[in-house]
Amino acid sequence: MRRGPIVALAGVSGLAGVSGLAAVLAWSEWLNRRWSRTLVADAAGPTQAVVVLGFRNPGPAANVVNRWRVRAGLRSIDPAARARLVLSGGTTTSRRSEARVLADHAVGVLGYDGPLVLEEESRTTWENVARVLPLVEDADRITFVSQPAHALKARVYVARQRPDLVGRLTRAADHRWGEWLPLKPALAAYGLWTLRGVRRDLRGR
Template identity: 60%
Template sequence: MRRRSGLAGAGVAALVWGEWLNRRWSRVLVGDSSGGPEAVVVLGYRNPQATANLINRWRVRAGIRSVAVGSTQDTRVILSGGATGMGATEAQLMADYAKSVLGFQGTVLLEDRSTTTWENITNVIPLLEGVDRIRIASQPAHALKARAYLRRQRPDLAAKLVRAEDYRPGEWVLAKPLLALYGLWTLRGLTSAERKGRP
């Protein structure tokens, strides 16, 4: 009985830890600016099949729900991801999903050359000029990594970063401990200041 309760307690602790860490990552390297046109950047994930995969579908949904209420006309949704197979690019597959399945009717721009997160940021920079707010939508650790890369490449644009709606309590709750472990591994290349949001 004690062993079962100990395992249950460890499981609950893992879920709480995963939830806490993903929430924390979603709030690092972002400000709170408001008003004016914005850009929501959705980062693609390996997609060799002919339709958007589970992760890309979720990222598109997170990106679209990140569009501020009432600002659809002032927002450009930038879908970023190159070809990972013989077919369409990640960006195109995500655009097809956003329009045909989710019915999104706002402005959609495609960046279809990137194969790494660093390239995602490098290649979307020209599409970010002239906006007042920038949101990057992905799994929280991945989005933090992308925000850190933007800060390295264009600190002036990074100053416009605000939080995307890519973290919600209870969403992907069972996967969050694994996402947290993977996130710790992927963020190992960031400095301590970048991971904690310090200047």
């Protein structure tokens, strides 16, 4: 039996599958990078407020999403700035607030020992922004930290609630090439769903 054409066809199909996967991964990386760099300014000044948005946390310890968000928040701090870390999130699926869970991880696990502010009342992203802005409006630079699409949604809400502060919004270190790579396509798809209600705000950006 001749196997040459069959083997060749399988090889072509395999290459097509690999190239297709590579294209999907590249698209998801590009999209997350784009979100990370949308609606941010080149703000300058000696003070910075880094706002980490909490994620649903049913247990007493930070889950994998919140652990990553805290790490991303800490690496978003400019070491040359007078910076403070603002952790935002109320009580949702646990008796402890998301902000408290984030703080425990930042201080107890990652060793953060700088200025710390907790916002423990919000239950939605809109409320996160509304309750945090009075705590950070004095900062020269305001940096929202979450997954890139979620952080962008928060910045859109800043533009709606306090357009005078948009010029102070700076990019977080929330996108790194290859980080979360296997999950990037899913994160990109979820991000598109997350941003569905603010697409009109983002046209032309």
